[in-house]
Amino acid sequence: MIPRRLLSTLTAALAEVPAVALLGPRQAGKTTLALAVADTRPSVYLDLESEADRTKLADPELYLAQHADKLVILDEIQRAPQLFQSLRGLIDKGRRRGQGRGRFLVLGSASMDLLRQSSESLAGRIRYLELGPLDAGEVEPRQLDALWLRGGFPESLLAESDAVSLRWRSDFIRTYLERDIPQLGPRIPAETLRRLWTMLAHSQGELLNAASLARALAVDGKTVARYLDLLVDLLLVRRLAPWHGNVRKRLVKSPKVYVRDSGLVHALLGIADGEALLAHPVAGASWEGLAIEALIAAAPPGTQVYFFRTAAGAEIDLLIERPGERRPWAIEIKRGLAPKLERGFYAARETVKPIRCCVVYSGRERFPLAEGIEAFPLPELCAELARP
Structure with a gap:
């Protein structure tokens, strides 16, 4: 098992709150991570896609009350959202008996329906954690090229060949x-x-143009927005919001849109191997998306993320506002081994006044690039962002 960064956060959350929801796309590793936690304490695991396990929960309060001294793991919770009401009653009873923490760990695909059900029934009792596919801060540096091509879903990344990975x-x-x-x-x-x-x-990392997408799909703009919302809720697509500081500039107002896993980008575009990727026009944007996902995942909980762009061309790929810091980190992402910064980055830096300026590049060494600006390998900047 490749160690997951979220394990310590998940363990700490279970020590603090009655219920934790671990949300993420299918096959990202949620069940593996949950079972790793289960190995450390008395637990019972129920897969709600299993008919036998669903039958056990025909009377959920009766069955779950029998396991009041264990961590109950409910996998694929979106298959039985009605359980949230039962969990609420059991949590409240447990609190009155002094059993108020670490009772339930629910796993599921992040959908609007799932979030609505749990927020209505378990407000103040549940904490949400997001587990995405493996990222550049979690794999060995030698695996970085494979991660970029194949993406971070474990079965895809660890497949025996590029062809097997693409079929997966x-x-x-x-x-x-x-x-x-x-x-x-x-x-x-x-x-x-x-x-x-x-x-x-195809438009990885570009500004969202809903009208253009609607015309291409022969649907209206509201329909495109609804479809896009669904892909975002399922943690398959990211909308990166523009930064709006108190500045007198004409700032871009549309979000950028990324397919979150680089391997899915390449599968959707039919990119089969590393040579085809390097020759494809999406290569730079694909690398940028890989870096953004890794940096966001590595940042502390409560971090806010944006990009910055003005109508005059000043631009920063990623702004990260960590909790407790008054100014953001400015991060520019370059794919090559000899990163160079354009005039637009320096203009944006004068406007944003970031606390740190960093450049991610494809090399293996950290070095000063210009006054007040450092170049980092992607895994090393992930580790830097995670530090207090």
């Missing part, structure tokens, strides 16, 4: 479109959603 990702996309999304409720034509997902991969 293609199957993953098809299963999401044809099975998983319909189970969550929305009735969306699978082919339409695939076309949107593919168009987002």
Whole structure:
């Protein structure tokens, strides 16, 4: 098992609150992480996609009350959202008996319905944690090229060949479109959603142009917004918001949009191997998306993230506002081994006045690039961001 950064955070959360929701896309490693926690304490694991386990919960309060002294792990909770009401009663009874922490760990795909059910029933009793695929701060530096090409889903990253990995990702996309999304409720034509997902991969890291997407899909703008919201809720797509400081500049107001896993970007575009990736126009944006996901995952809980761009061309790829710091970190992302900064970055730095300026690049050494600006390998900057 590749160690996951979130393990210590999950363990700490279970020591502080009655219920923890571990949310993320399918196959990201949620069950493996939950079972690692289960190995350290008395636990019971129930998979709600299993008919036998769902039968055990025909009377959930009776069954779960029998395991009041154990951590109860409920996998694929979106299959039985009605359980949240029962969990609320059991948590409140446990609190009155002094059993108020670490009772339940629920795992599921992050959908609007799931969040709505739990927020209505477990307000003040649950903490949400997000587990994405493996990122550049969690793998060995020698695996970074494979991570970029194949993405961070463990079965894809660790496949025996690039061809096997690509087939896995293609199957993953098809299963999401044809099975998983319909189970969550929305009735969306699978082919339409695939076309949107593919168009987002083609425009990786660009400003959202909903009108252009709507025209290409022959639907209206509200429909595109609804489809995009779904992909964001499932943690498959990220909308990176623009930074709006108190500055007298004409700032860009549209978000940037990224398909969050680089391997899915490449599968949607039919990129089969490293040579094809390096020759493809999406290579730079794909690397940028990989870096952004890793840096956001490495940053402390409560961190806010943005990009900065003005109409005059001043731009910073990523601004990270860590809790307790009055000014953000400014991070520029470059794919090559000899990173160079454009005039727009320096202009943006004068406006934002960041606490630190960093450049991520593809090399292996950290070095000063200019006055007040350091160049970092991606894994090393992930570690730097995680420090207090």
